[in-house]
Amino acid sequence: xxxxxxxxxxxxxxxxxxxxxxxxxxxxxxxxxxxxxxxxxxxxxxxxxxxxxxxxxxxxxxxxxxxxxxxxxxxxxxxxxxxxxxxxxxxxxxxxxxxxxxxxxxxxxxxxxxxxxxxxxxxxxxxxxxxxxxxxxxxxxxxxxxxxxxxxxxxxxxxxxxxxxxxxxxxxxxxxxxxxxxxxxxxxxxxxxxxxxxxxxxxxxxxxxxxxxxxxxxxxxxxxxxxxxxxxxxxxxxxxxxxxxxxxxxxxxxxxxxxxxxxxxxxxxxxxxxxxxxxxxxxxxxxxxxxxxxxxxxxxxxxxxxxxxxxxxxxxxxxxx
Amino acid sequence: xxxxxxxxxxxxxxxxxxxxxxxxxxxxxxxxxxxxxxxxxxxxxxxxxxxxxxxxxxxxxxxxxxxxxxxxxxxxxxxxxxxxxxxxxxxxxxxxxxxxxxxxxxxxxxxxxxxxxxxxxxxxxxxxxxxxxxxxxxxxxxxxxxxxxxxxxxxxxxxxxxxxxxxxxxxxxxxxxxxxxxxxxxxxxxxxxxxxxxxxxxxxxxxxxxxxxxxxxxxxxxxxxxxxxxxxxxxxxxxxxxxxxxxxxxxxxxxxxxxxx
Numbered sequence: 001x002x003x004x005x006x007x008x009x010x011x012x013x014x015x016x017x018x019x020x021x022x023x024x025x026x027x028x029x030x031x032x033x034x035x036x037x038x039x040x041x042x043x044x045x046x047x048x049x050x051x052x053x054x055x056x057x058x059x060x061x062x063x064x065x066x067x068x069x070x071x072x073x074x075x076x077x078x079x080x081x082x083x084x085x086x087x088x089x090x091x092x093x094x095x096x097x098x099x100x101x102x103x104x105x106x107x108x109x110x111x112x113x114x115x116x117x118x119x120x121x122x123x124x125x126x127x128x129x130x131x132x133x134x135x136x137x138x139x140x141x142x143x144x145x146x147x148x149x150x151x152x153x154x155x156x157x158x159x160x161x162x163x164x165x166x167x168x169x170x171x172x173x174x175x176x177x178x179x180x181x182x183x184x185x186x187x188x189x190x191x192x193x194x195x196x197x198x199x200x201x202x203x204x205x206x207x208x209x210x211x212x213x214x215x216x217x218x219x220x221x222x223x224x225x226x227x228x229x230x231x232x233x234x235x236x237x238x239x240x241x242x243x244x245x246x247x248x249x250x251x252x253x254x255x256x257x258x259x260x261x262x263x264x265x266x267x268x269x270x271x272x273x274x275x276x277x278x279x280x281x282x283x284x285x286x287x288x289x290x291x292x293x294x295x296x297x298x299x300x301x302x303x304x305x306x307x308x309x310x311x312x313x314x315x316x317x318x319x320x321x
Numbered sequence: 322x323x324x325x326x327x328x329x330x331x332x333x334x335x336x337x338x339x340x341x342x343x344x345x346x347x348x349x350x351x352x353x354x355x356x357x358x359x360x361x362x363x364x365x366x367x368x369x370x371x372x373x374x375x376x377x378x379x380x381x382x383x384x385x386x387x388x389x390x391x392x393x394x395x396x397x398x399x400x401x402x403x404x405x406x407x408x409x410x411x412x413x414x415x416x417x418x419x420x421x422x423x424x425x426x427x428x429x430x431x432x433x434x435x436x437x438x439x440x441x442x443x444x445x446x447x448x449x450x451x452x453x454x455x456x457x458x459x460x461x462x463x464x465x466x467x468x469x470x471x472x473x474x475x476x477x478x479x480x481x482x483x484x485x486x487x488x489x490x491x492x493x494x495x496x497x498x499x500x501x502x503x504x505x506x507x508x509x510x511x512x513x514x515x516x517x518x519x520x521x522x523x524x525x526x527x528x529x530x531x532x533x534x535x536x537x538x539x540x541x542x543x544x545x546x547x548x549x550x551x552x553x554x555x556x557x558x559x560x561x562x563x564x565x566x567x568x569x570x571x572x573x574x575x576x577x578x579x580x581x582x
Contacts, residue, residue, distance in 0.1 A: 050421050054579055076423035086414040090345045091338065102334040103422035105327045131345075147418070 003028045003063060003155050003186040004049065010057030011044050018044045020210035021058060026188060026203070031181050033201025033218075034190040035296065041210040042190040043083055046159045049188070050080045063154050076104075079148035083159040083190075086144065089133025093124050093143050096132060097150055104151035111150070118146040122176065138169030145176060155186045162196060174200060194296040206300055213303040218296060225294040225302055228268055229253055230275050232261045237284035245278040253298070254307055265291065331424050332432045339436020342406055349406065352398045352501070353440055354447060361391040361451070364514065376518045380545045385457040388448050389469070389541035390513035393533060395444035396477035397504045401497065403437035404484025408494040411578075420579075430489075430571050434481045441477020445470040452544070465543030472556050476536050479560045482567020489574035513537045535559040 004026035011019040019041040026032040036042050047053035049062055051071040060067045063077035087096060094115055101111030119125045122142040132140060141161060148156060158177065162170040177200055181187055191197050197204050198218050206214040206221075214221055227250070234242055242261045243252055249271055250264035265271035269291055279286055301307055343349045365384045372383050380386045410416045419429045449459070449466055459466045488497050508514070510524060511533035520528055528534050539556020542549045 052417055052420055052579075072423050075421055078421070080417075080421045082414060082417055084414045086416075086418040088338070088342070088410070088413070088415050090342050095338075095341075099334055099338060100418070100422075102330055103419065103424055105423065108330075 001028065001064065002026055003030070004032070004060070004188060006045075006049070006058070006060045008058035009045065009048060009055055009060050011041075011048055011053065012056045018210055019048070019055075022207070022210075022212045024205050024212060024215065026186060028186055029181070029184055030202045031177065031187040031189060031200050033197035033204040034188065034207060035192070035194065035197045035204055035300070036190075036207035037192060040207045042207055043159055044210075045207070046082070046157055046188070046190055050078060050157050051075055076151075077154045079151070079153035079156045081141070081144045081148040081156075081158050081161055083163065087132045087140055089131060091132055092129050093119060093132060093135070094128040096143065097147055100147040100150045106151060114150050118149060122146045123172075136169075138165050138172070141165060141169065141173060142176075145173065149180070153185065155188065156180060158187060158189045160190055160192065163192065170196075194300075198296055204296065206296070206303060208300070208304045214299055221296065221299045222294040225298055227264050227266050228291055228293045229262050229298070230265045230272060231290045231292050232263070232275060232279070232286050233288045234259050234261065234279075235285040235287035237279075237282075241282055242279055242284050245282045245284065246275055249274050249278060253301060256307075259287075262292075328425060328428050331428045332435055335419075335429065335432020336435030336439060339403065339406065339433055340439045343402065343436070343440060346406075349402045353395055353402055353444060356398070357391045357395040357444075357448075358451065360394065361387055361448070371515075374519060376516065378516055378545060381458050381460075382456065384452060384455055385545055386541070387514065388452045388457060388544055389537050390508070392445055392448045392469070392473045392540055393476075393511070393513045393537045394504075394508050395448065396441045396473050397480055397508055397533070398501075399437050399440040399444060399477050400480030400482075400484045401500060401504050402484075403433055403440075403481040404488040404497040404500075405494050407433050407485050408488035408492060408497045411488065411492040412494060426575050427572075430482070430485050430575070433485055434478045437481030437484075438474050438478040441474040442470065444477070445473035457544075459544055461543030461547040465548055468543045468548055468553060469540045472536065472540050472553075472560070475557075475560050476540075476563070479563035479567060482564055482571055486567055486570030486574050489571060489578055492578070507531065507533055511537055532559045532563060 002025040004024070006022055006024045008021045008023060009019055010017065010021050022045065034042050034045065044053065048055045049060055049067060051067050051074050054068065062074045065073040065077065067074055091099070097115035097118055098111050101114055106114065119128045122145060124139060124143055124146070127135065127139060132143065135143065145161065162173050165173070174196070177187055177189065189200060201218060204216065204218050204221060205212050232242070239255065239258055239261060246252065246261055246263040250266055253262035253264065255262060263275060272289065272291065276286060297307060343353070365387055368383065371377060372380055372386065378386065416429070420426070449469070461468065484497060487500065491497065510527045511531040512528050513533065517525060517528045517534060535555045536559050539553050542552040
């Protein structure tokens with residue numbers, strides 16, 4: 001039986017339909033990556049699945065319970081770490097975990113034991129008596145994750161758990177998510193990071209403008225595209241002229257910056273000499289080139305016609321869609 | 322554990338958090354204790370001769386008369402601060418942690434109100450201690466002091482309910498904070514700091530119908546004269562009325578919050 005089943009789920013805010021009738025199913029023990037840009041409807045979906053927001057249409061069950069009719073049973077089965085770590089800066093780390101244990105109905109002694117164990121697990125034992133307001137962003141996310149785990153939930157919802165974190169903190173969270181999943185916890189993870197979805201998720205759902213535009217394993221989604229593309233960084237010359245020259249080689253993909261041309265290579269590496277010759281003929285020099293295999297970003301482009309917001313890519317520069 | 326015990330533990334834990342939060346945030350404790358104490362000192366120091374006015378109730382000292390007003394001001398500000406703290410929780414997303422836990426929604430509000438009630442209790446004890454230290458007598462004795470303490474504690478909880486309802490409805494600390502001056506207006510337009518009989522119109526009529534006057538008289542009577550059944554009953558009924566209004570508004574605001582997220 002799937003851990004999460006969503007049928008035609010909708011959420012309207014006035015005239016705006018933020019989530020437009022999505023369907024998905026997450027199997028028990030799976031990591032489901034819900035990928036999409038800002039404003040795509042990821043957080044609204046998570047808020048409905050975690051009973052924080054009433055749907056305006058459709059239905060959903062989590063851990064076998066309806067999110068509206070069985071909201072309390074859903075809450076007892078899930079752990080939630082939302083996008084903005086829901087922490088009180090005036091509490092200490094230990095106080096927060098113990099409060100969470102009480103909220104989950106654990107006896108006091110058990111709550112104390114689990115708080116100690118979880119603080120150790122997320123490497124916050126030494127900071128347990130410090131106020132949360134003094135924690136770094138990475139420490140706060142780890143504490144939030146620990147709090148979500150205090151009652152050993154069947155299903156864990158993580159809403160953009162690594163947004164804004166440095167690479168080391170991000171990797172720590174990834175390792176923890178993998179370890180949890182190895183222990184049998186179903187994880188529903190929203191992210192704007194392609195790499196995160198690629199690395200962690202068994203299944204990926206790509207959402208854009210409130211609709212799921214693609215769903216499958218990361219490999220199957222990439223395989224649907226089939227062709228790699230050539231990424232040509234120009235040393236000089238007009239990008240418009242370069243694109244015109246490359247048009248005969250294959251489909252042009254939206255550029256990532258003002259110096260790079262992306263062209264689909266149906267024949268793989270065999271298309272590279274053709275591309276260089278085509279640019280040479282119009283007097284455009286190439287500084288570097290790379291044959292790039294399809295990524296989830298390409299899947300996103302193929303399905304939506306535009307890229308994920310660029311600042312969401314780790315270390316990326318803003319680009320036009 | 323039975324569900325009742327679990328819910329009681331949740332209310333206790335949230336109440337304790339609320340109290341800790343107040344004492345760890347000086348900007349919350351200052352209005353509740355420091356301002357009313359300063360106002361009490363200034364008023365009793367500068368307007369003590371008021372007790373000689375014809376029509377002023379029979380009191381041992383102006384300080385004795387003023388204690389109830391100081392407690393009232395303190396508990397009103399405690400209720401407002403509780404609302405601000407709840408609105409800050411909403412802004413920070415902390416209430417999402419509570420709403421996504423398998424606890425009844427009323428426990429979340431009740432936990433906050435338990436904290437506000439604890440602050441009311443603290444305020445009552447604080448001002449009674451100040452009164453006793455500076456020579457004010459509690460005419461109703463220990464029983465009178467207990468009645469005053471219980472009324473202040475309950476009233477703090479009742480006023481806190483209104484603060485919580487506004488916080489839940491608006492979700493913005495700035496809005497609840499904006500009511501701060503209103504607290505002073507409501508308290509000053511009651512018999513908290515001056516006998517109703519000596520006020521001039523329209524303040525006199527407003528004070529006569531101001532619910533705060535009924536509560537303050539219920540707290541004052543055991544201090545300046547002794548327990549008086551009717552006055553106490555009016556205070557209790559007024560508090561129950563405020564509780565009822567607070568409960569209805571909070572419950573509607575909670576439902577609204579779930580609808581809008």
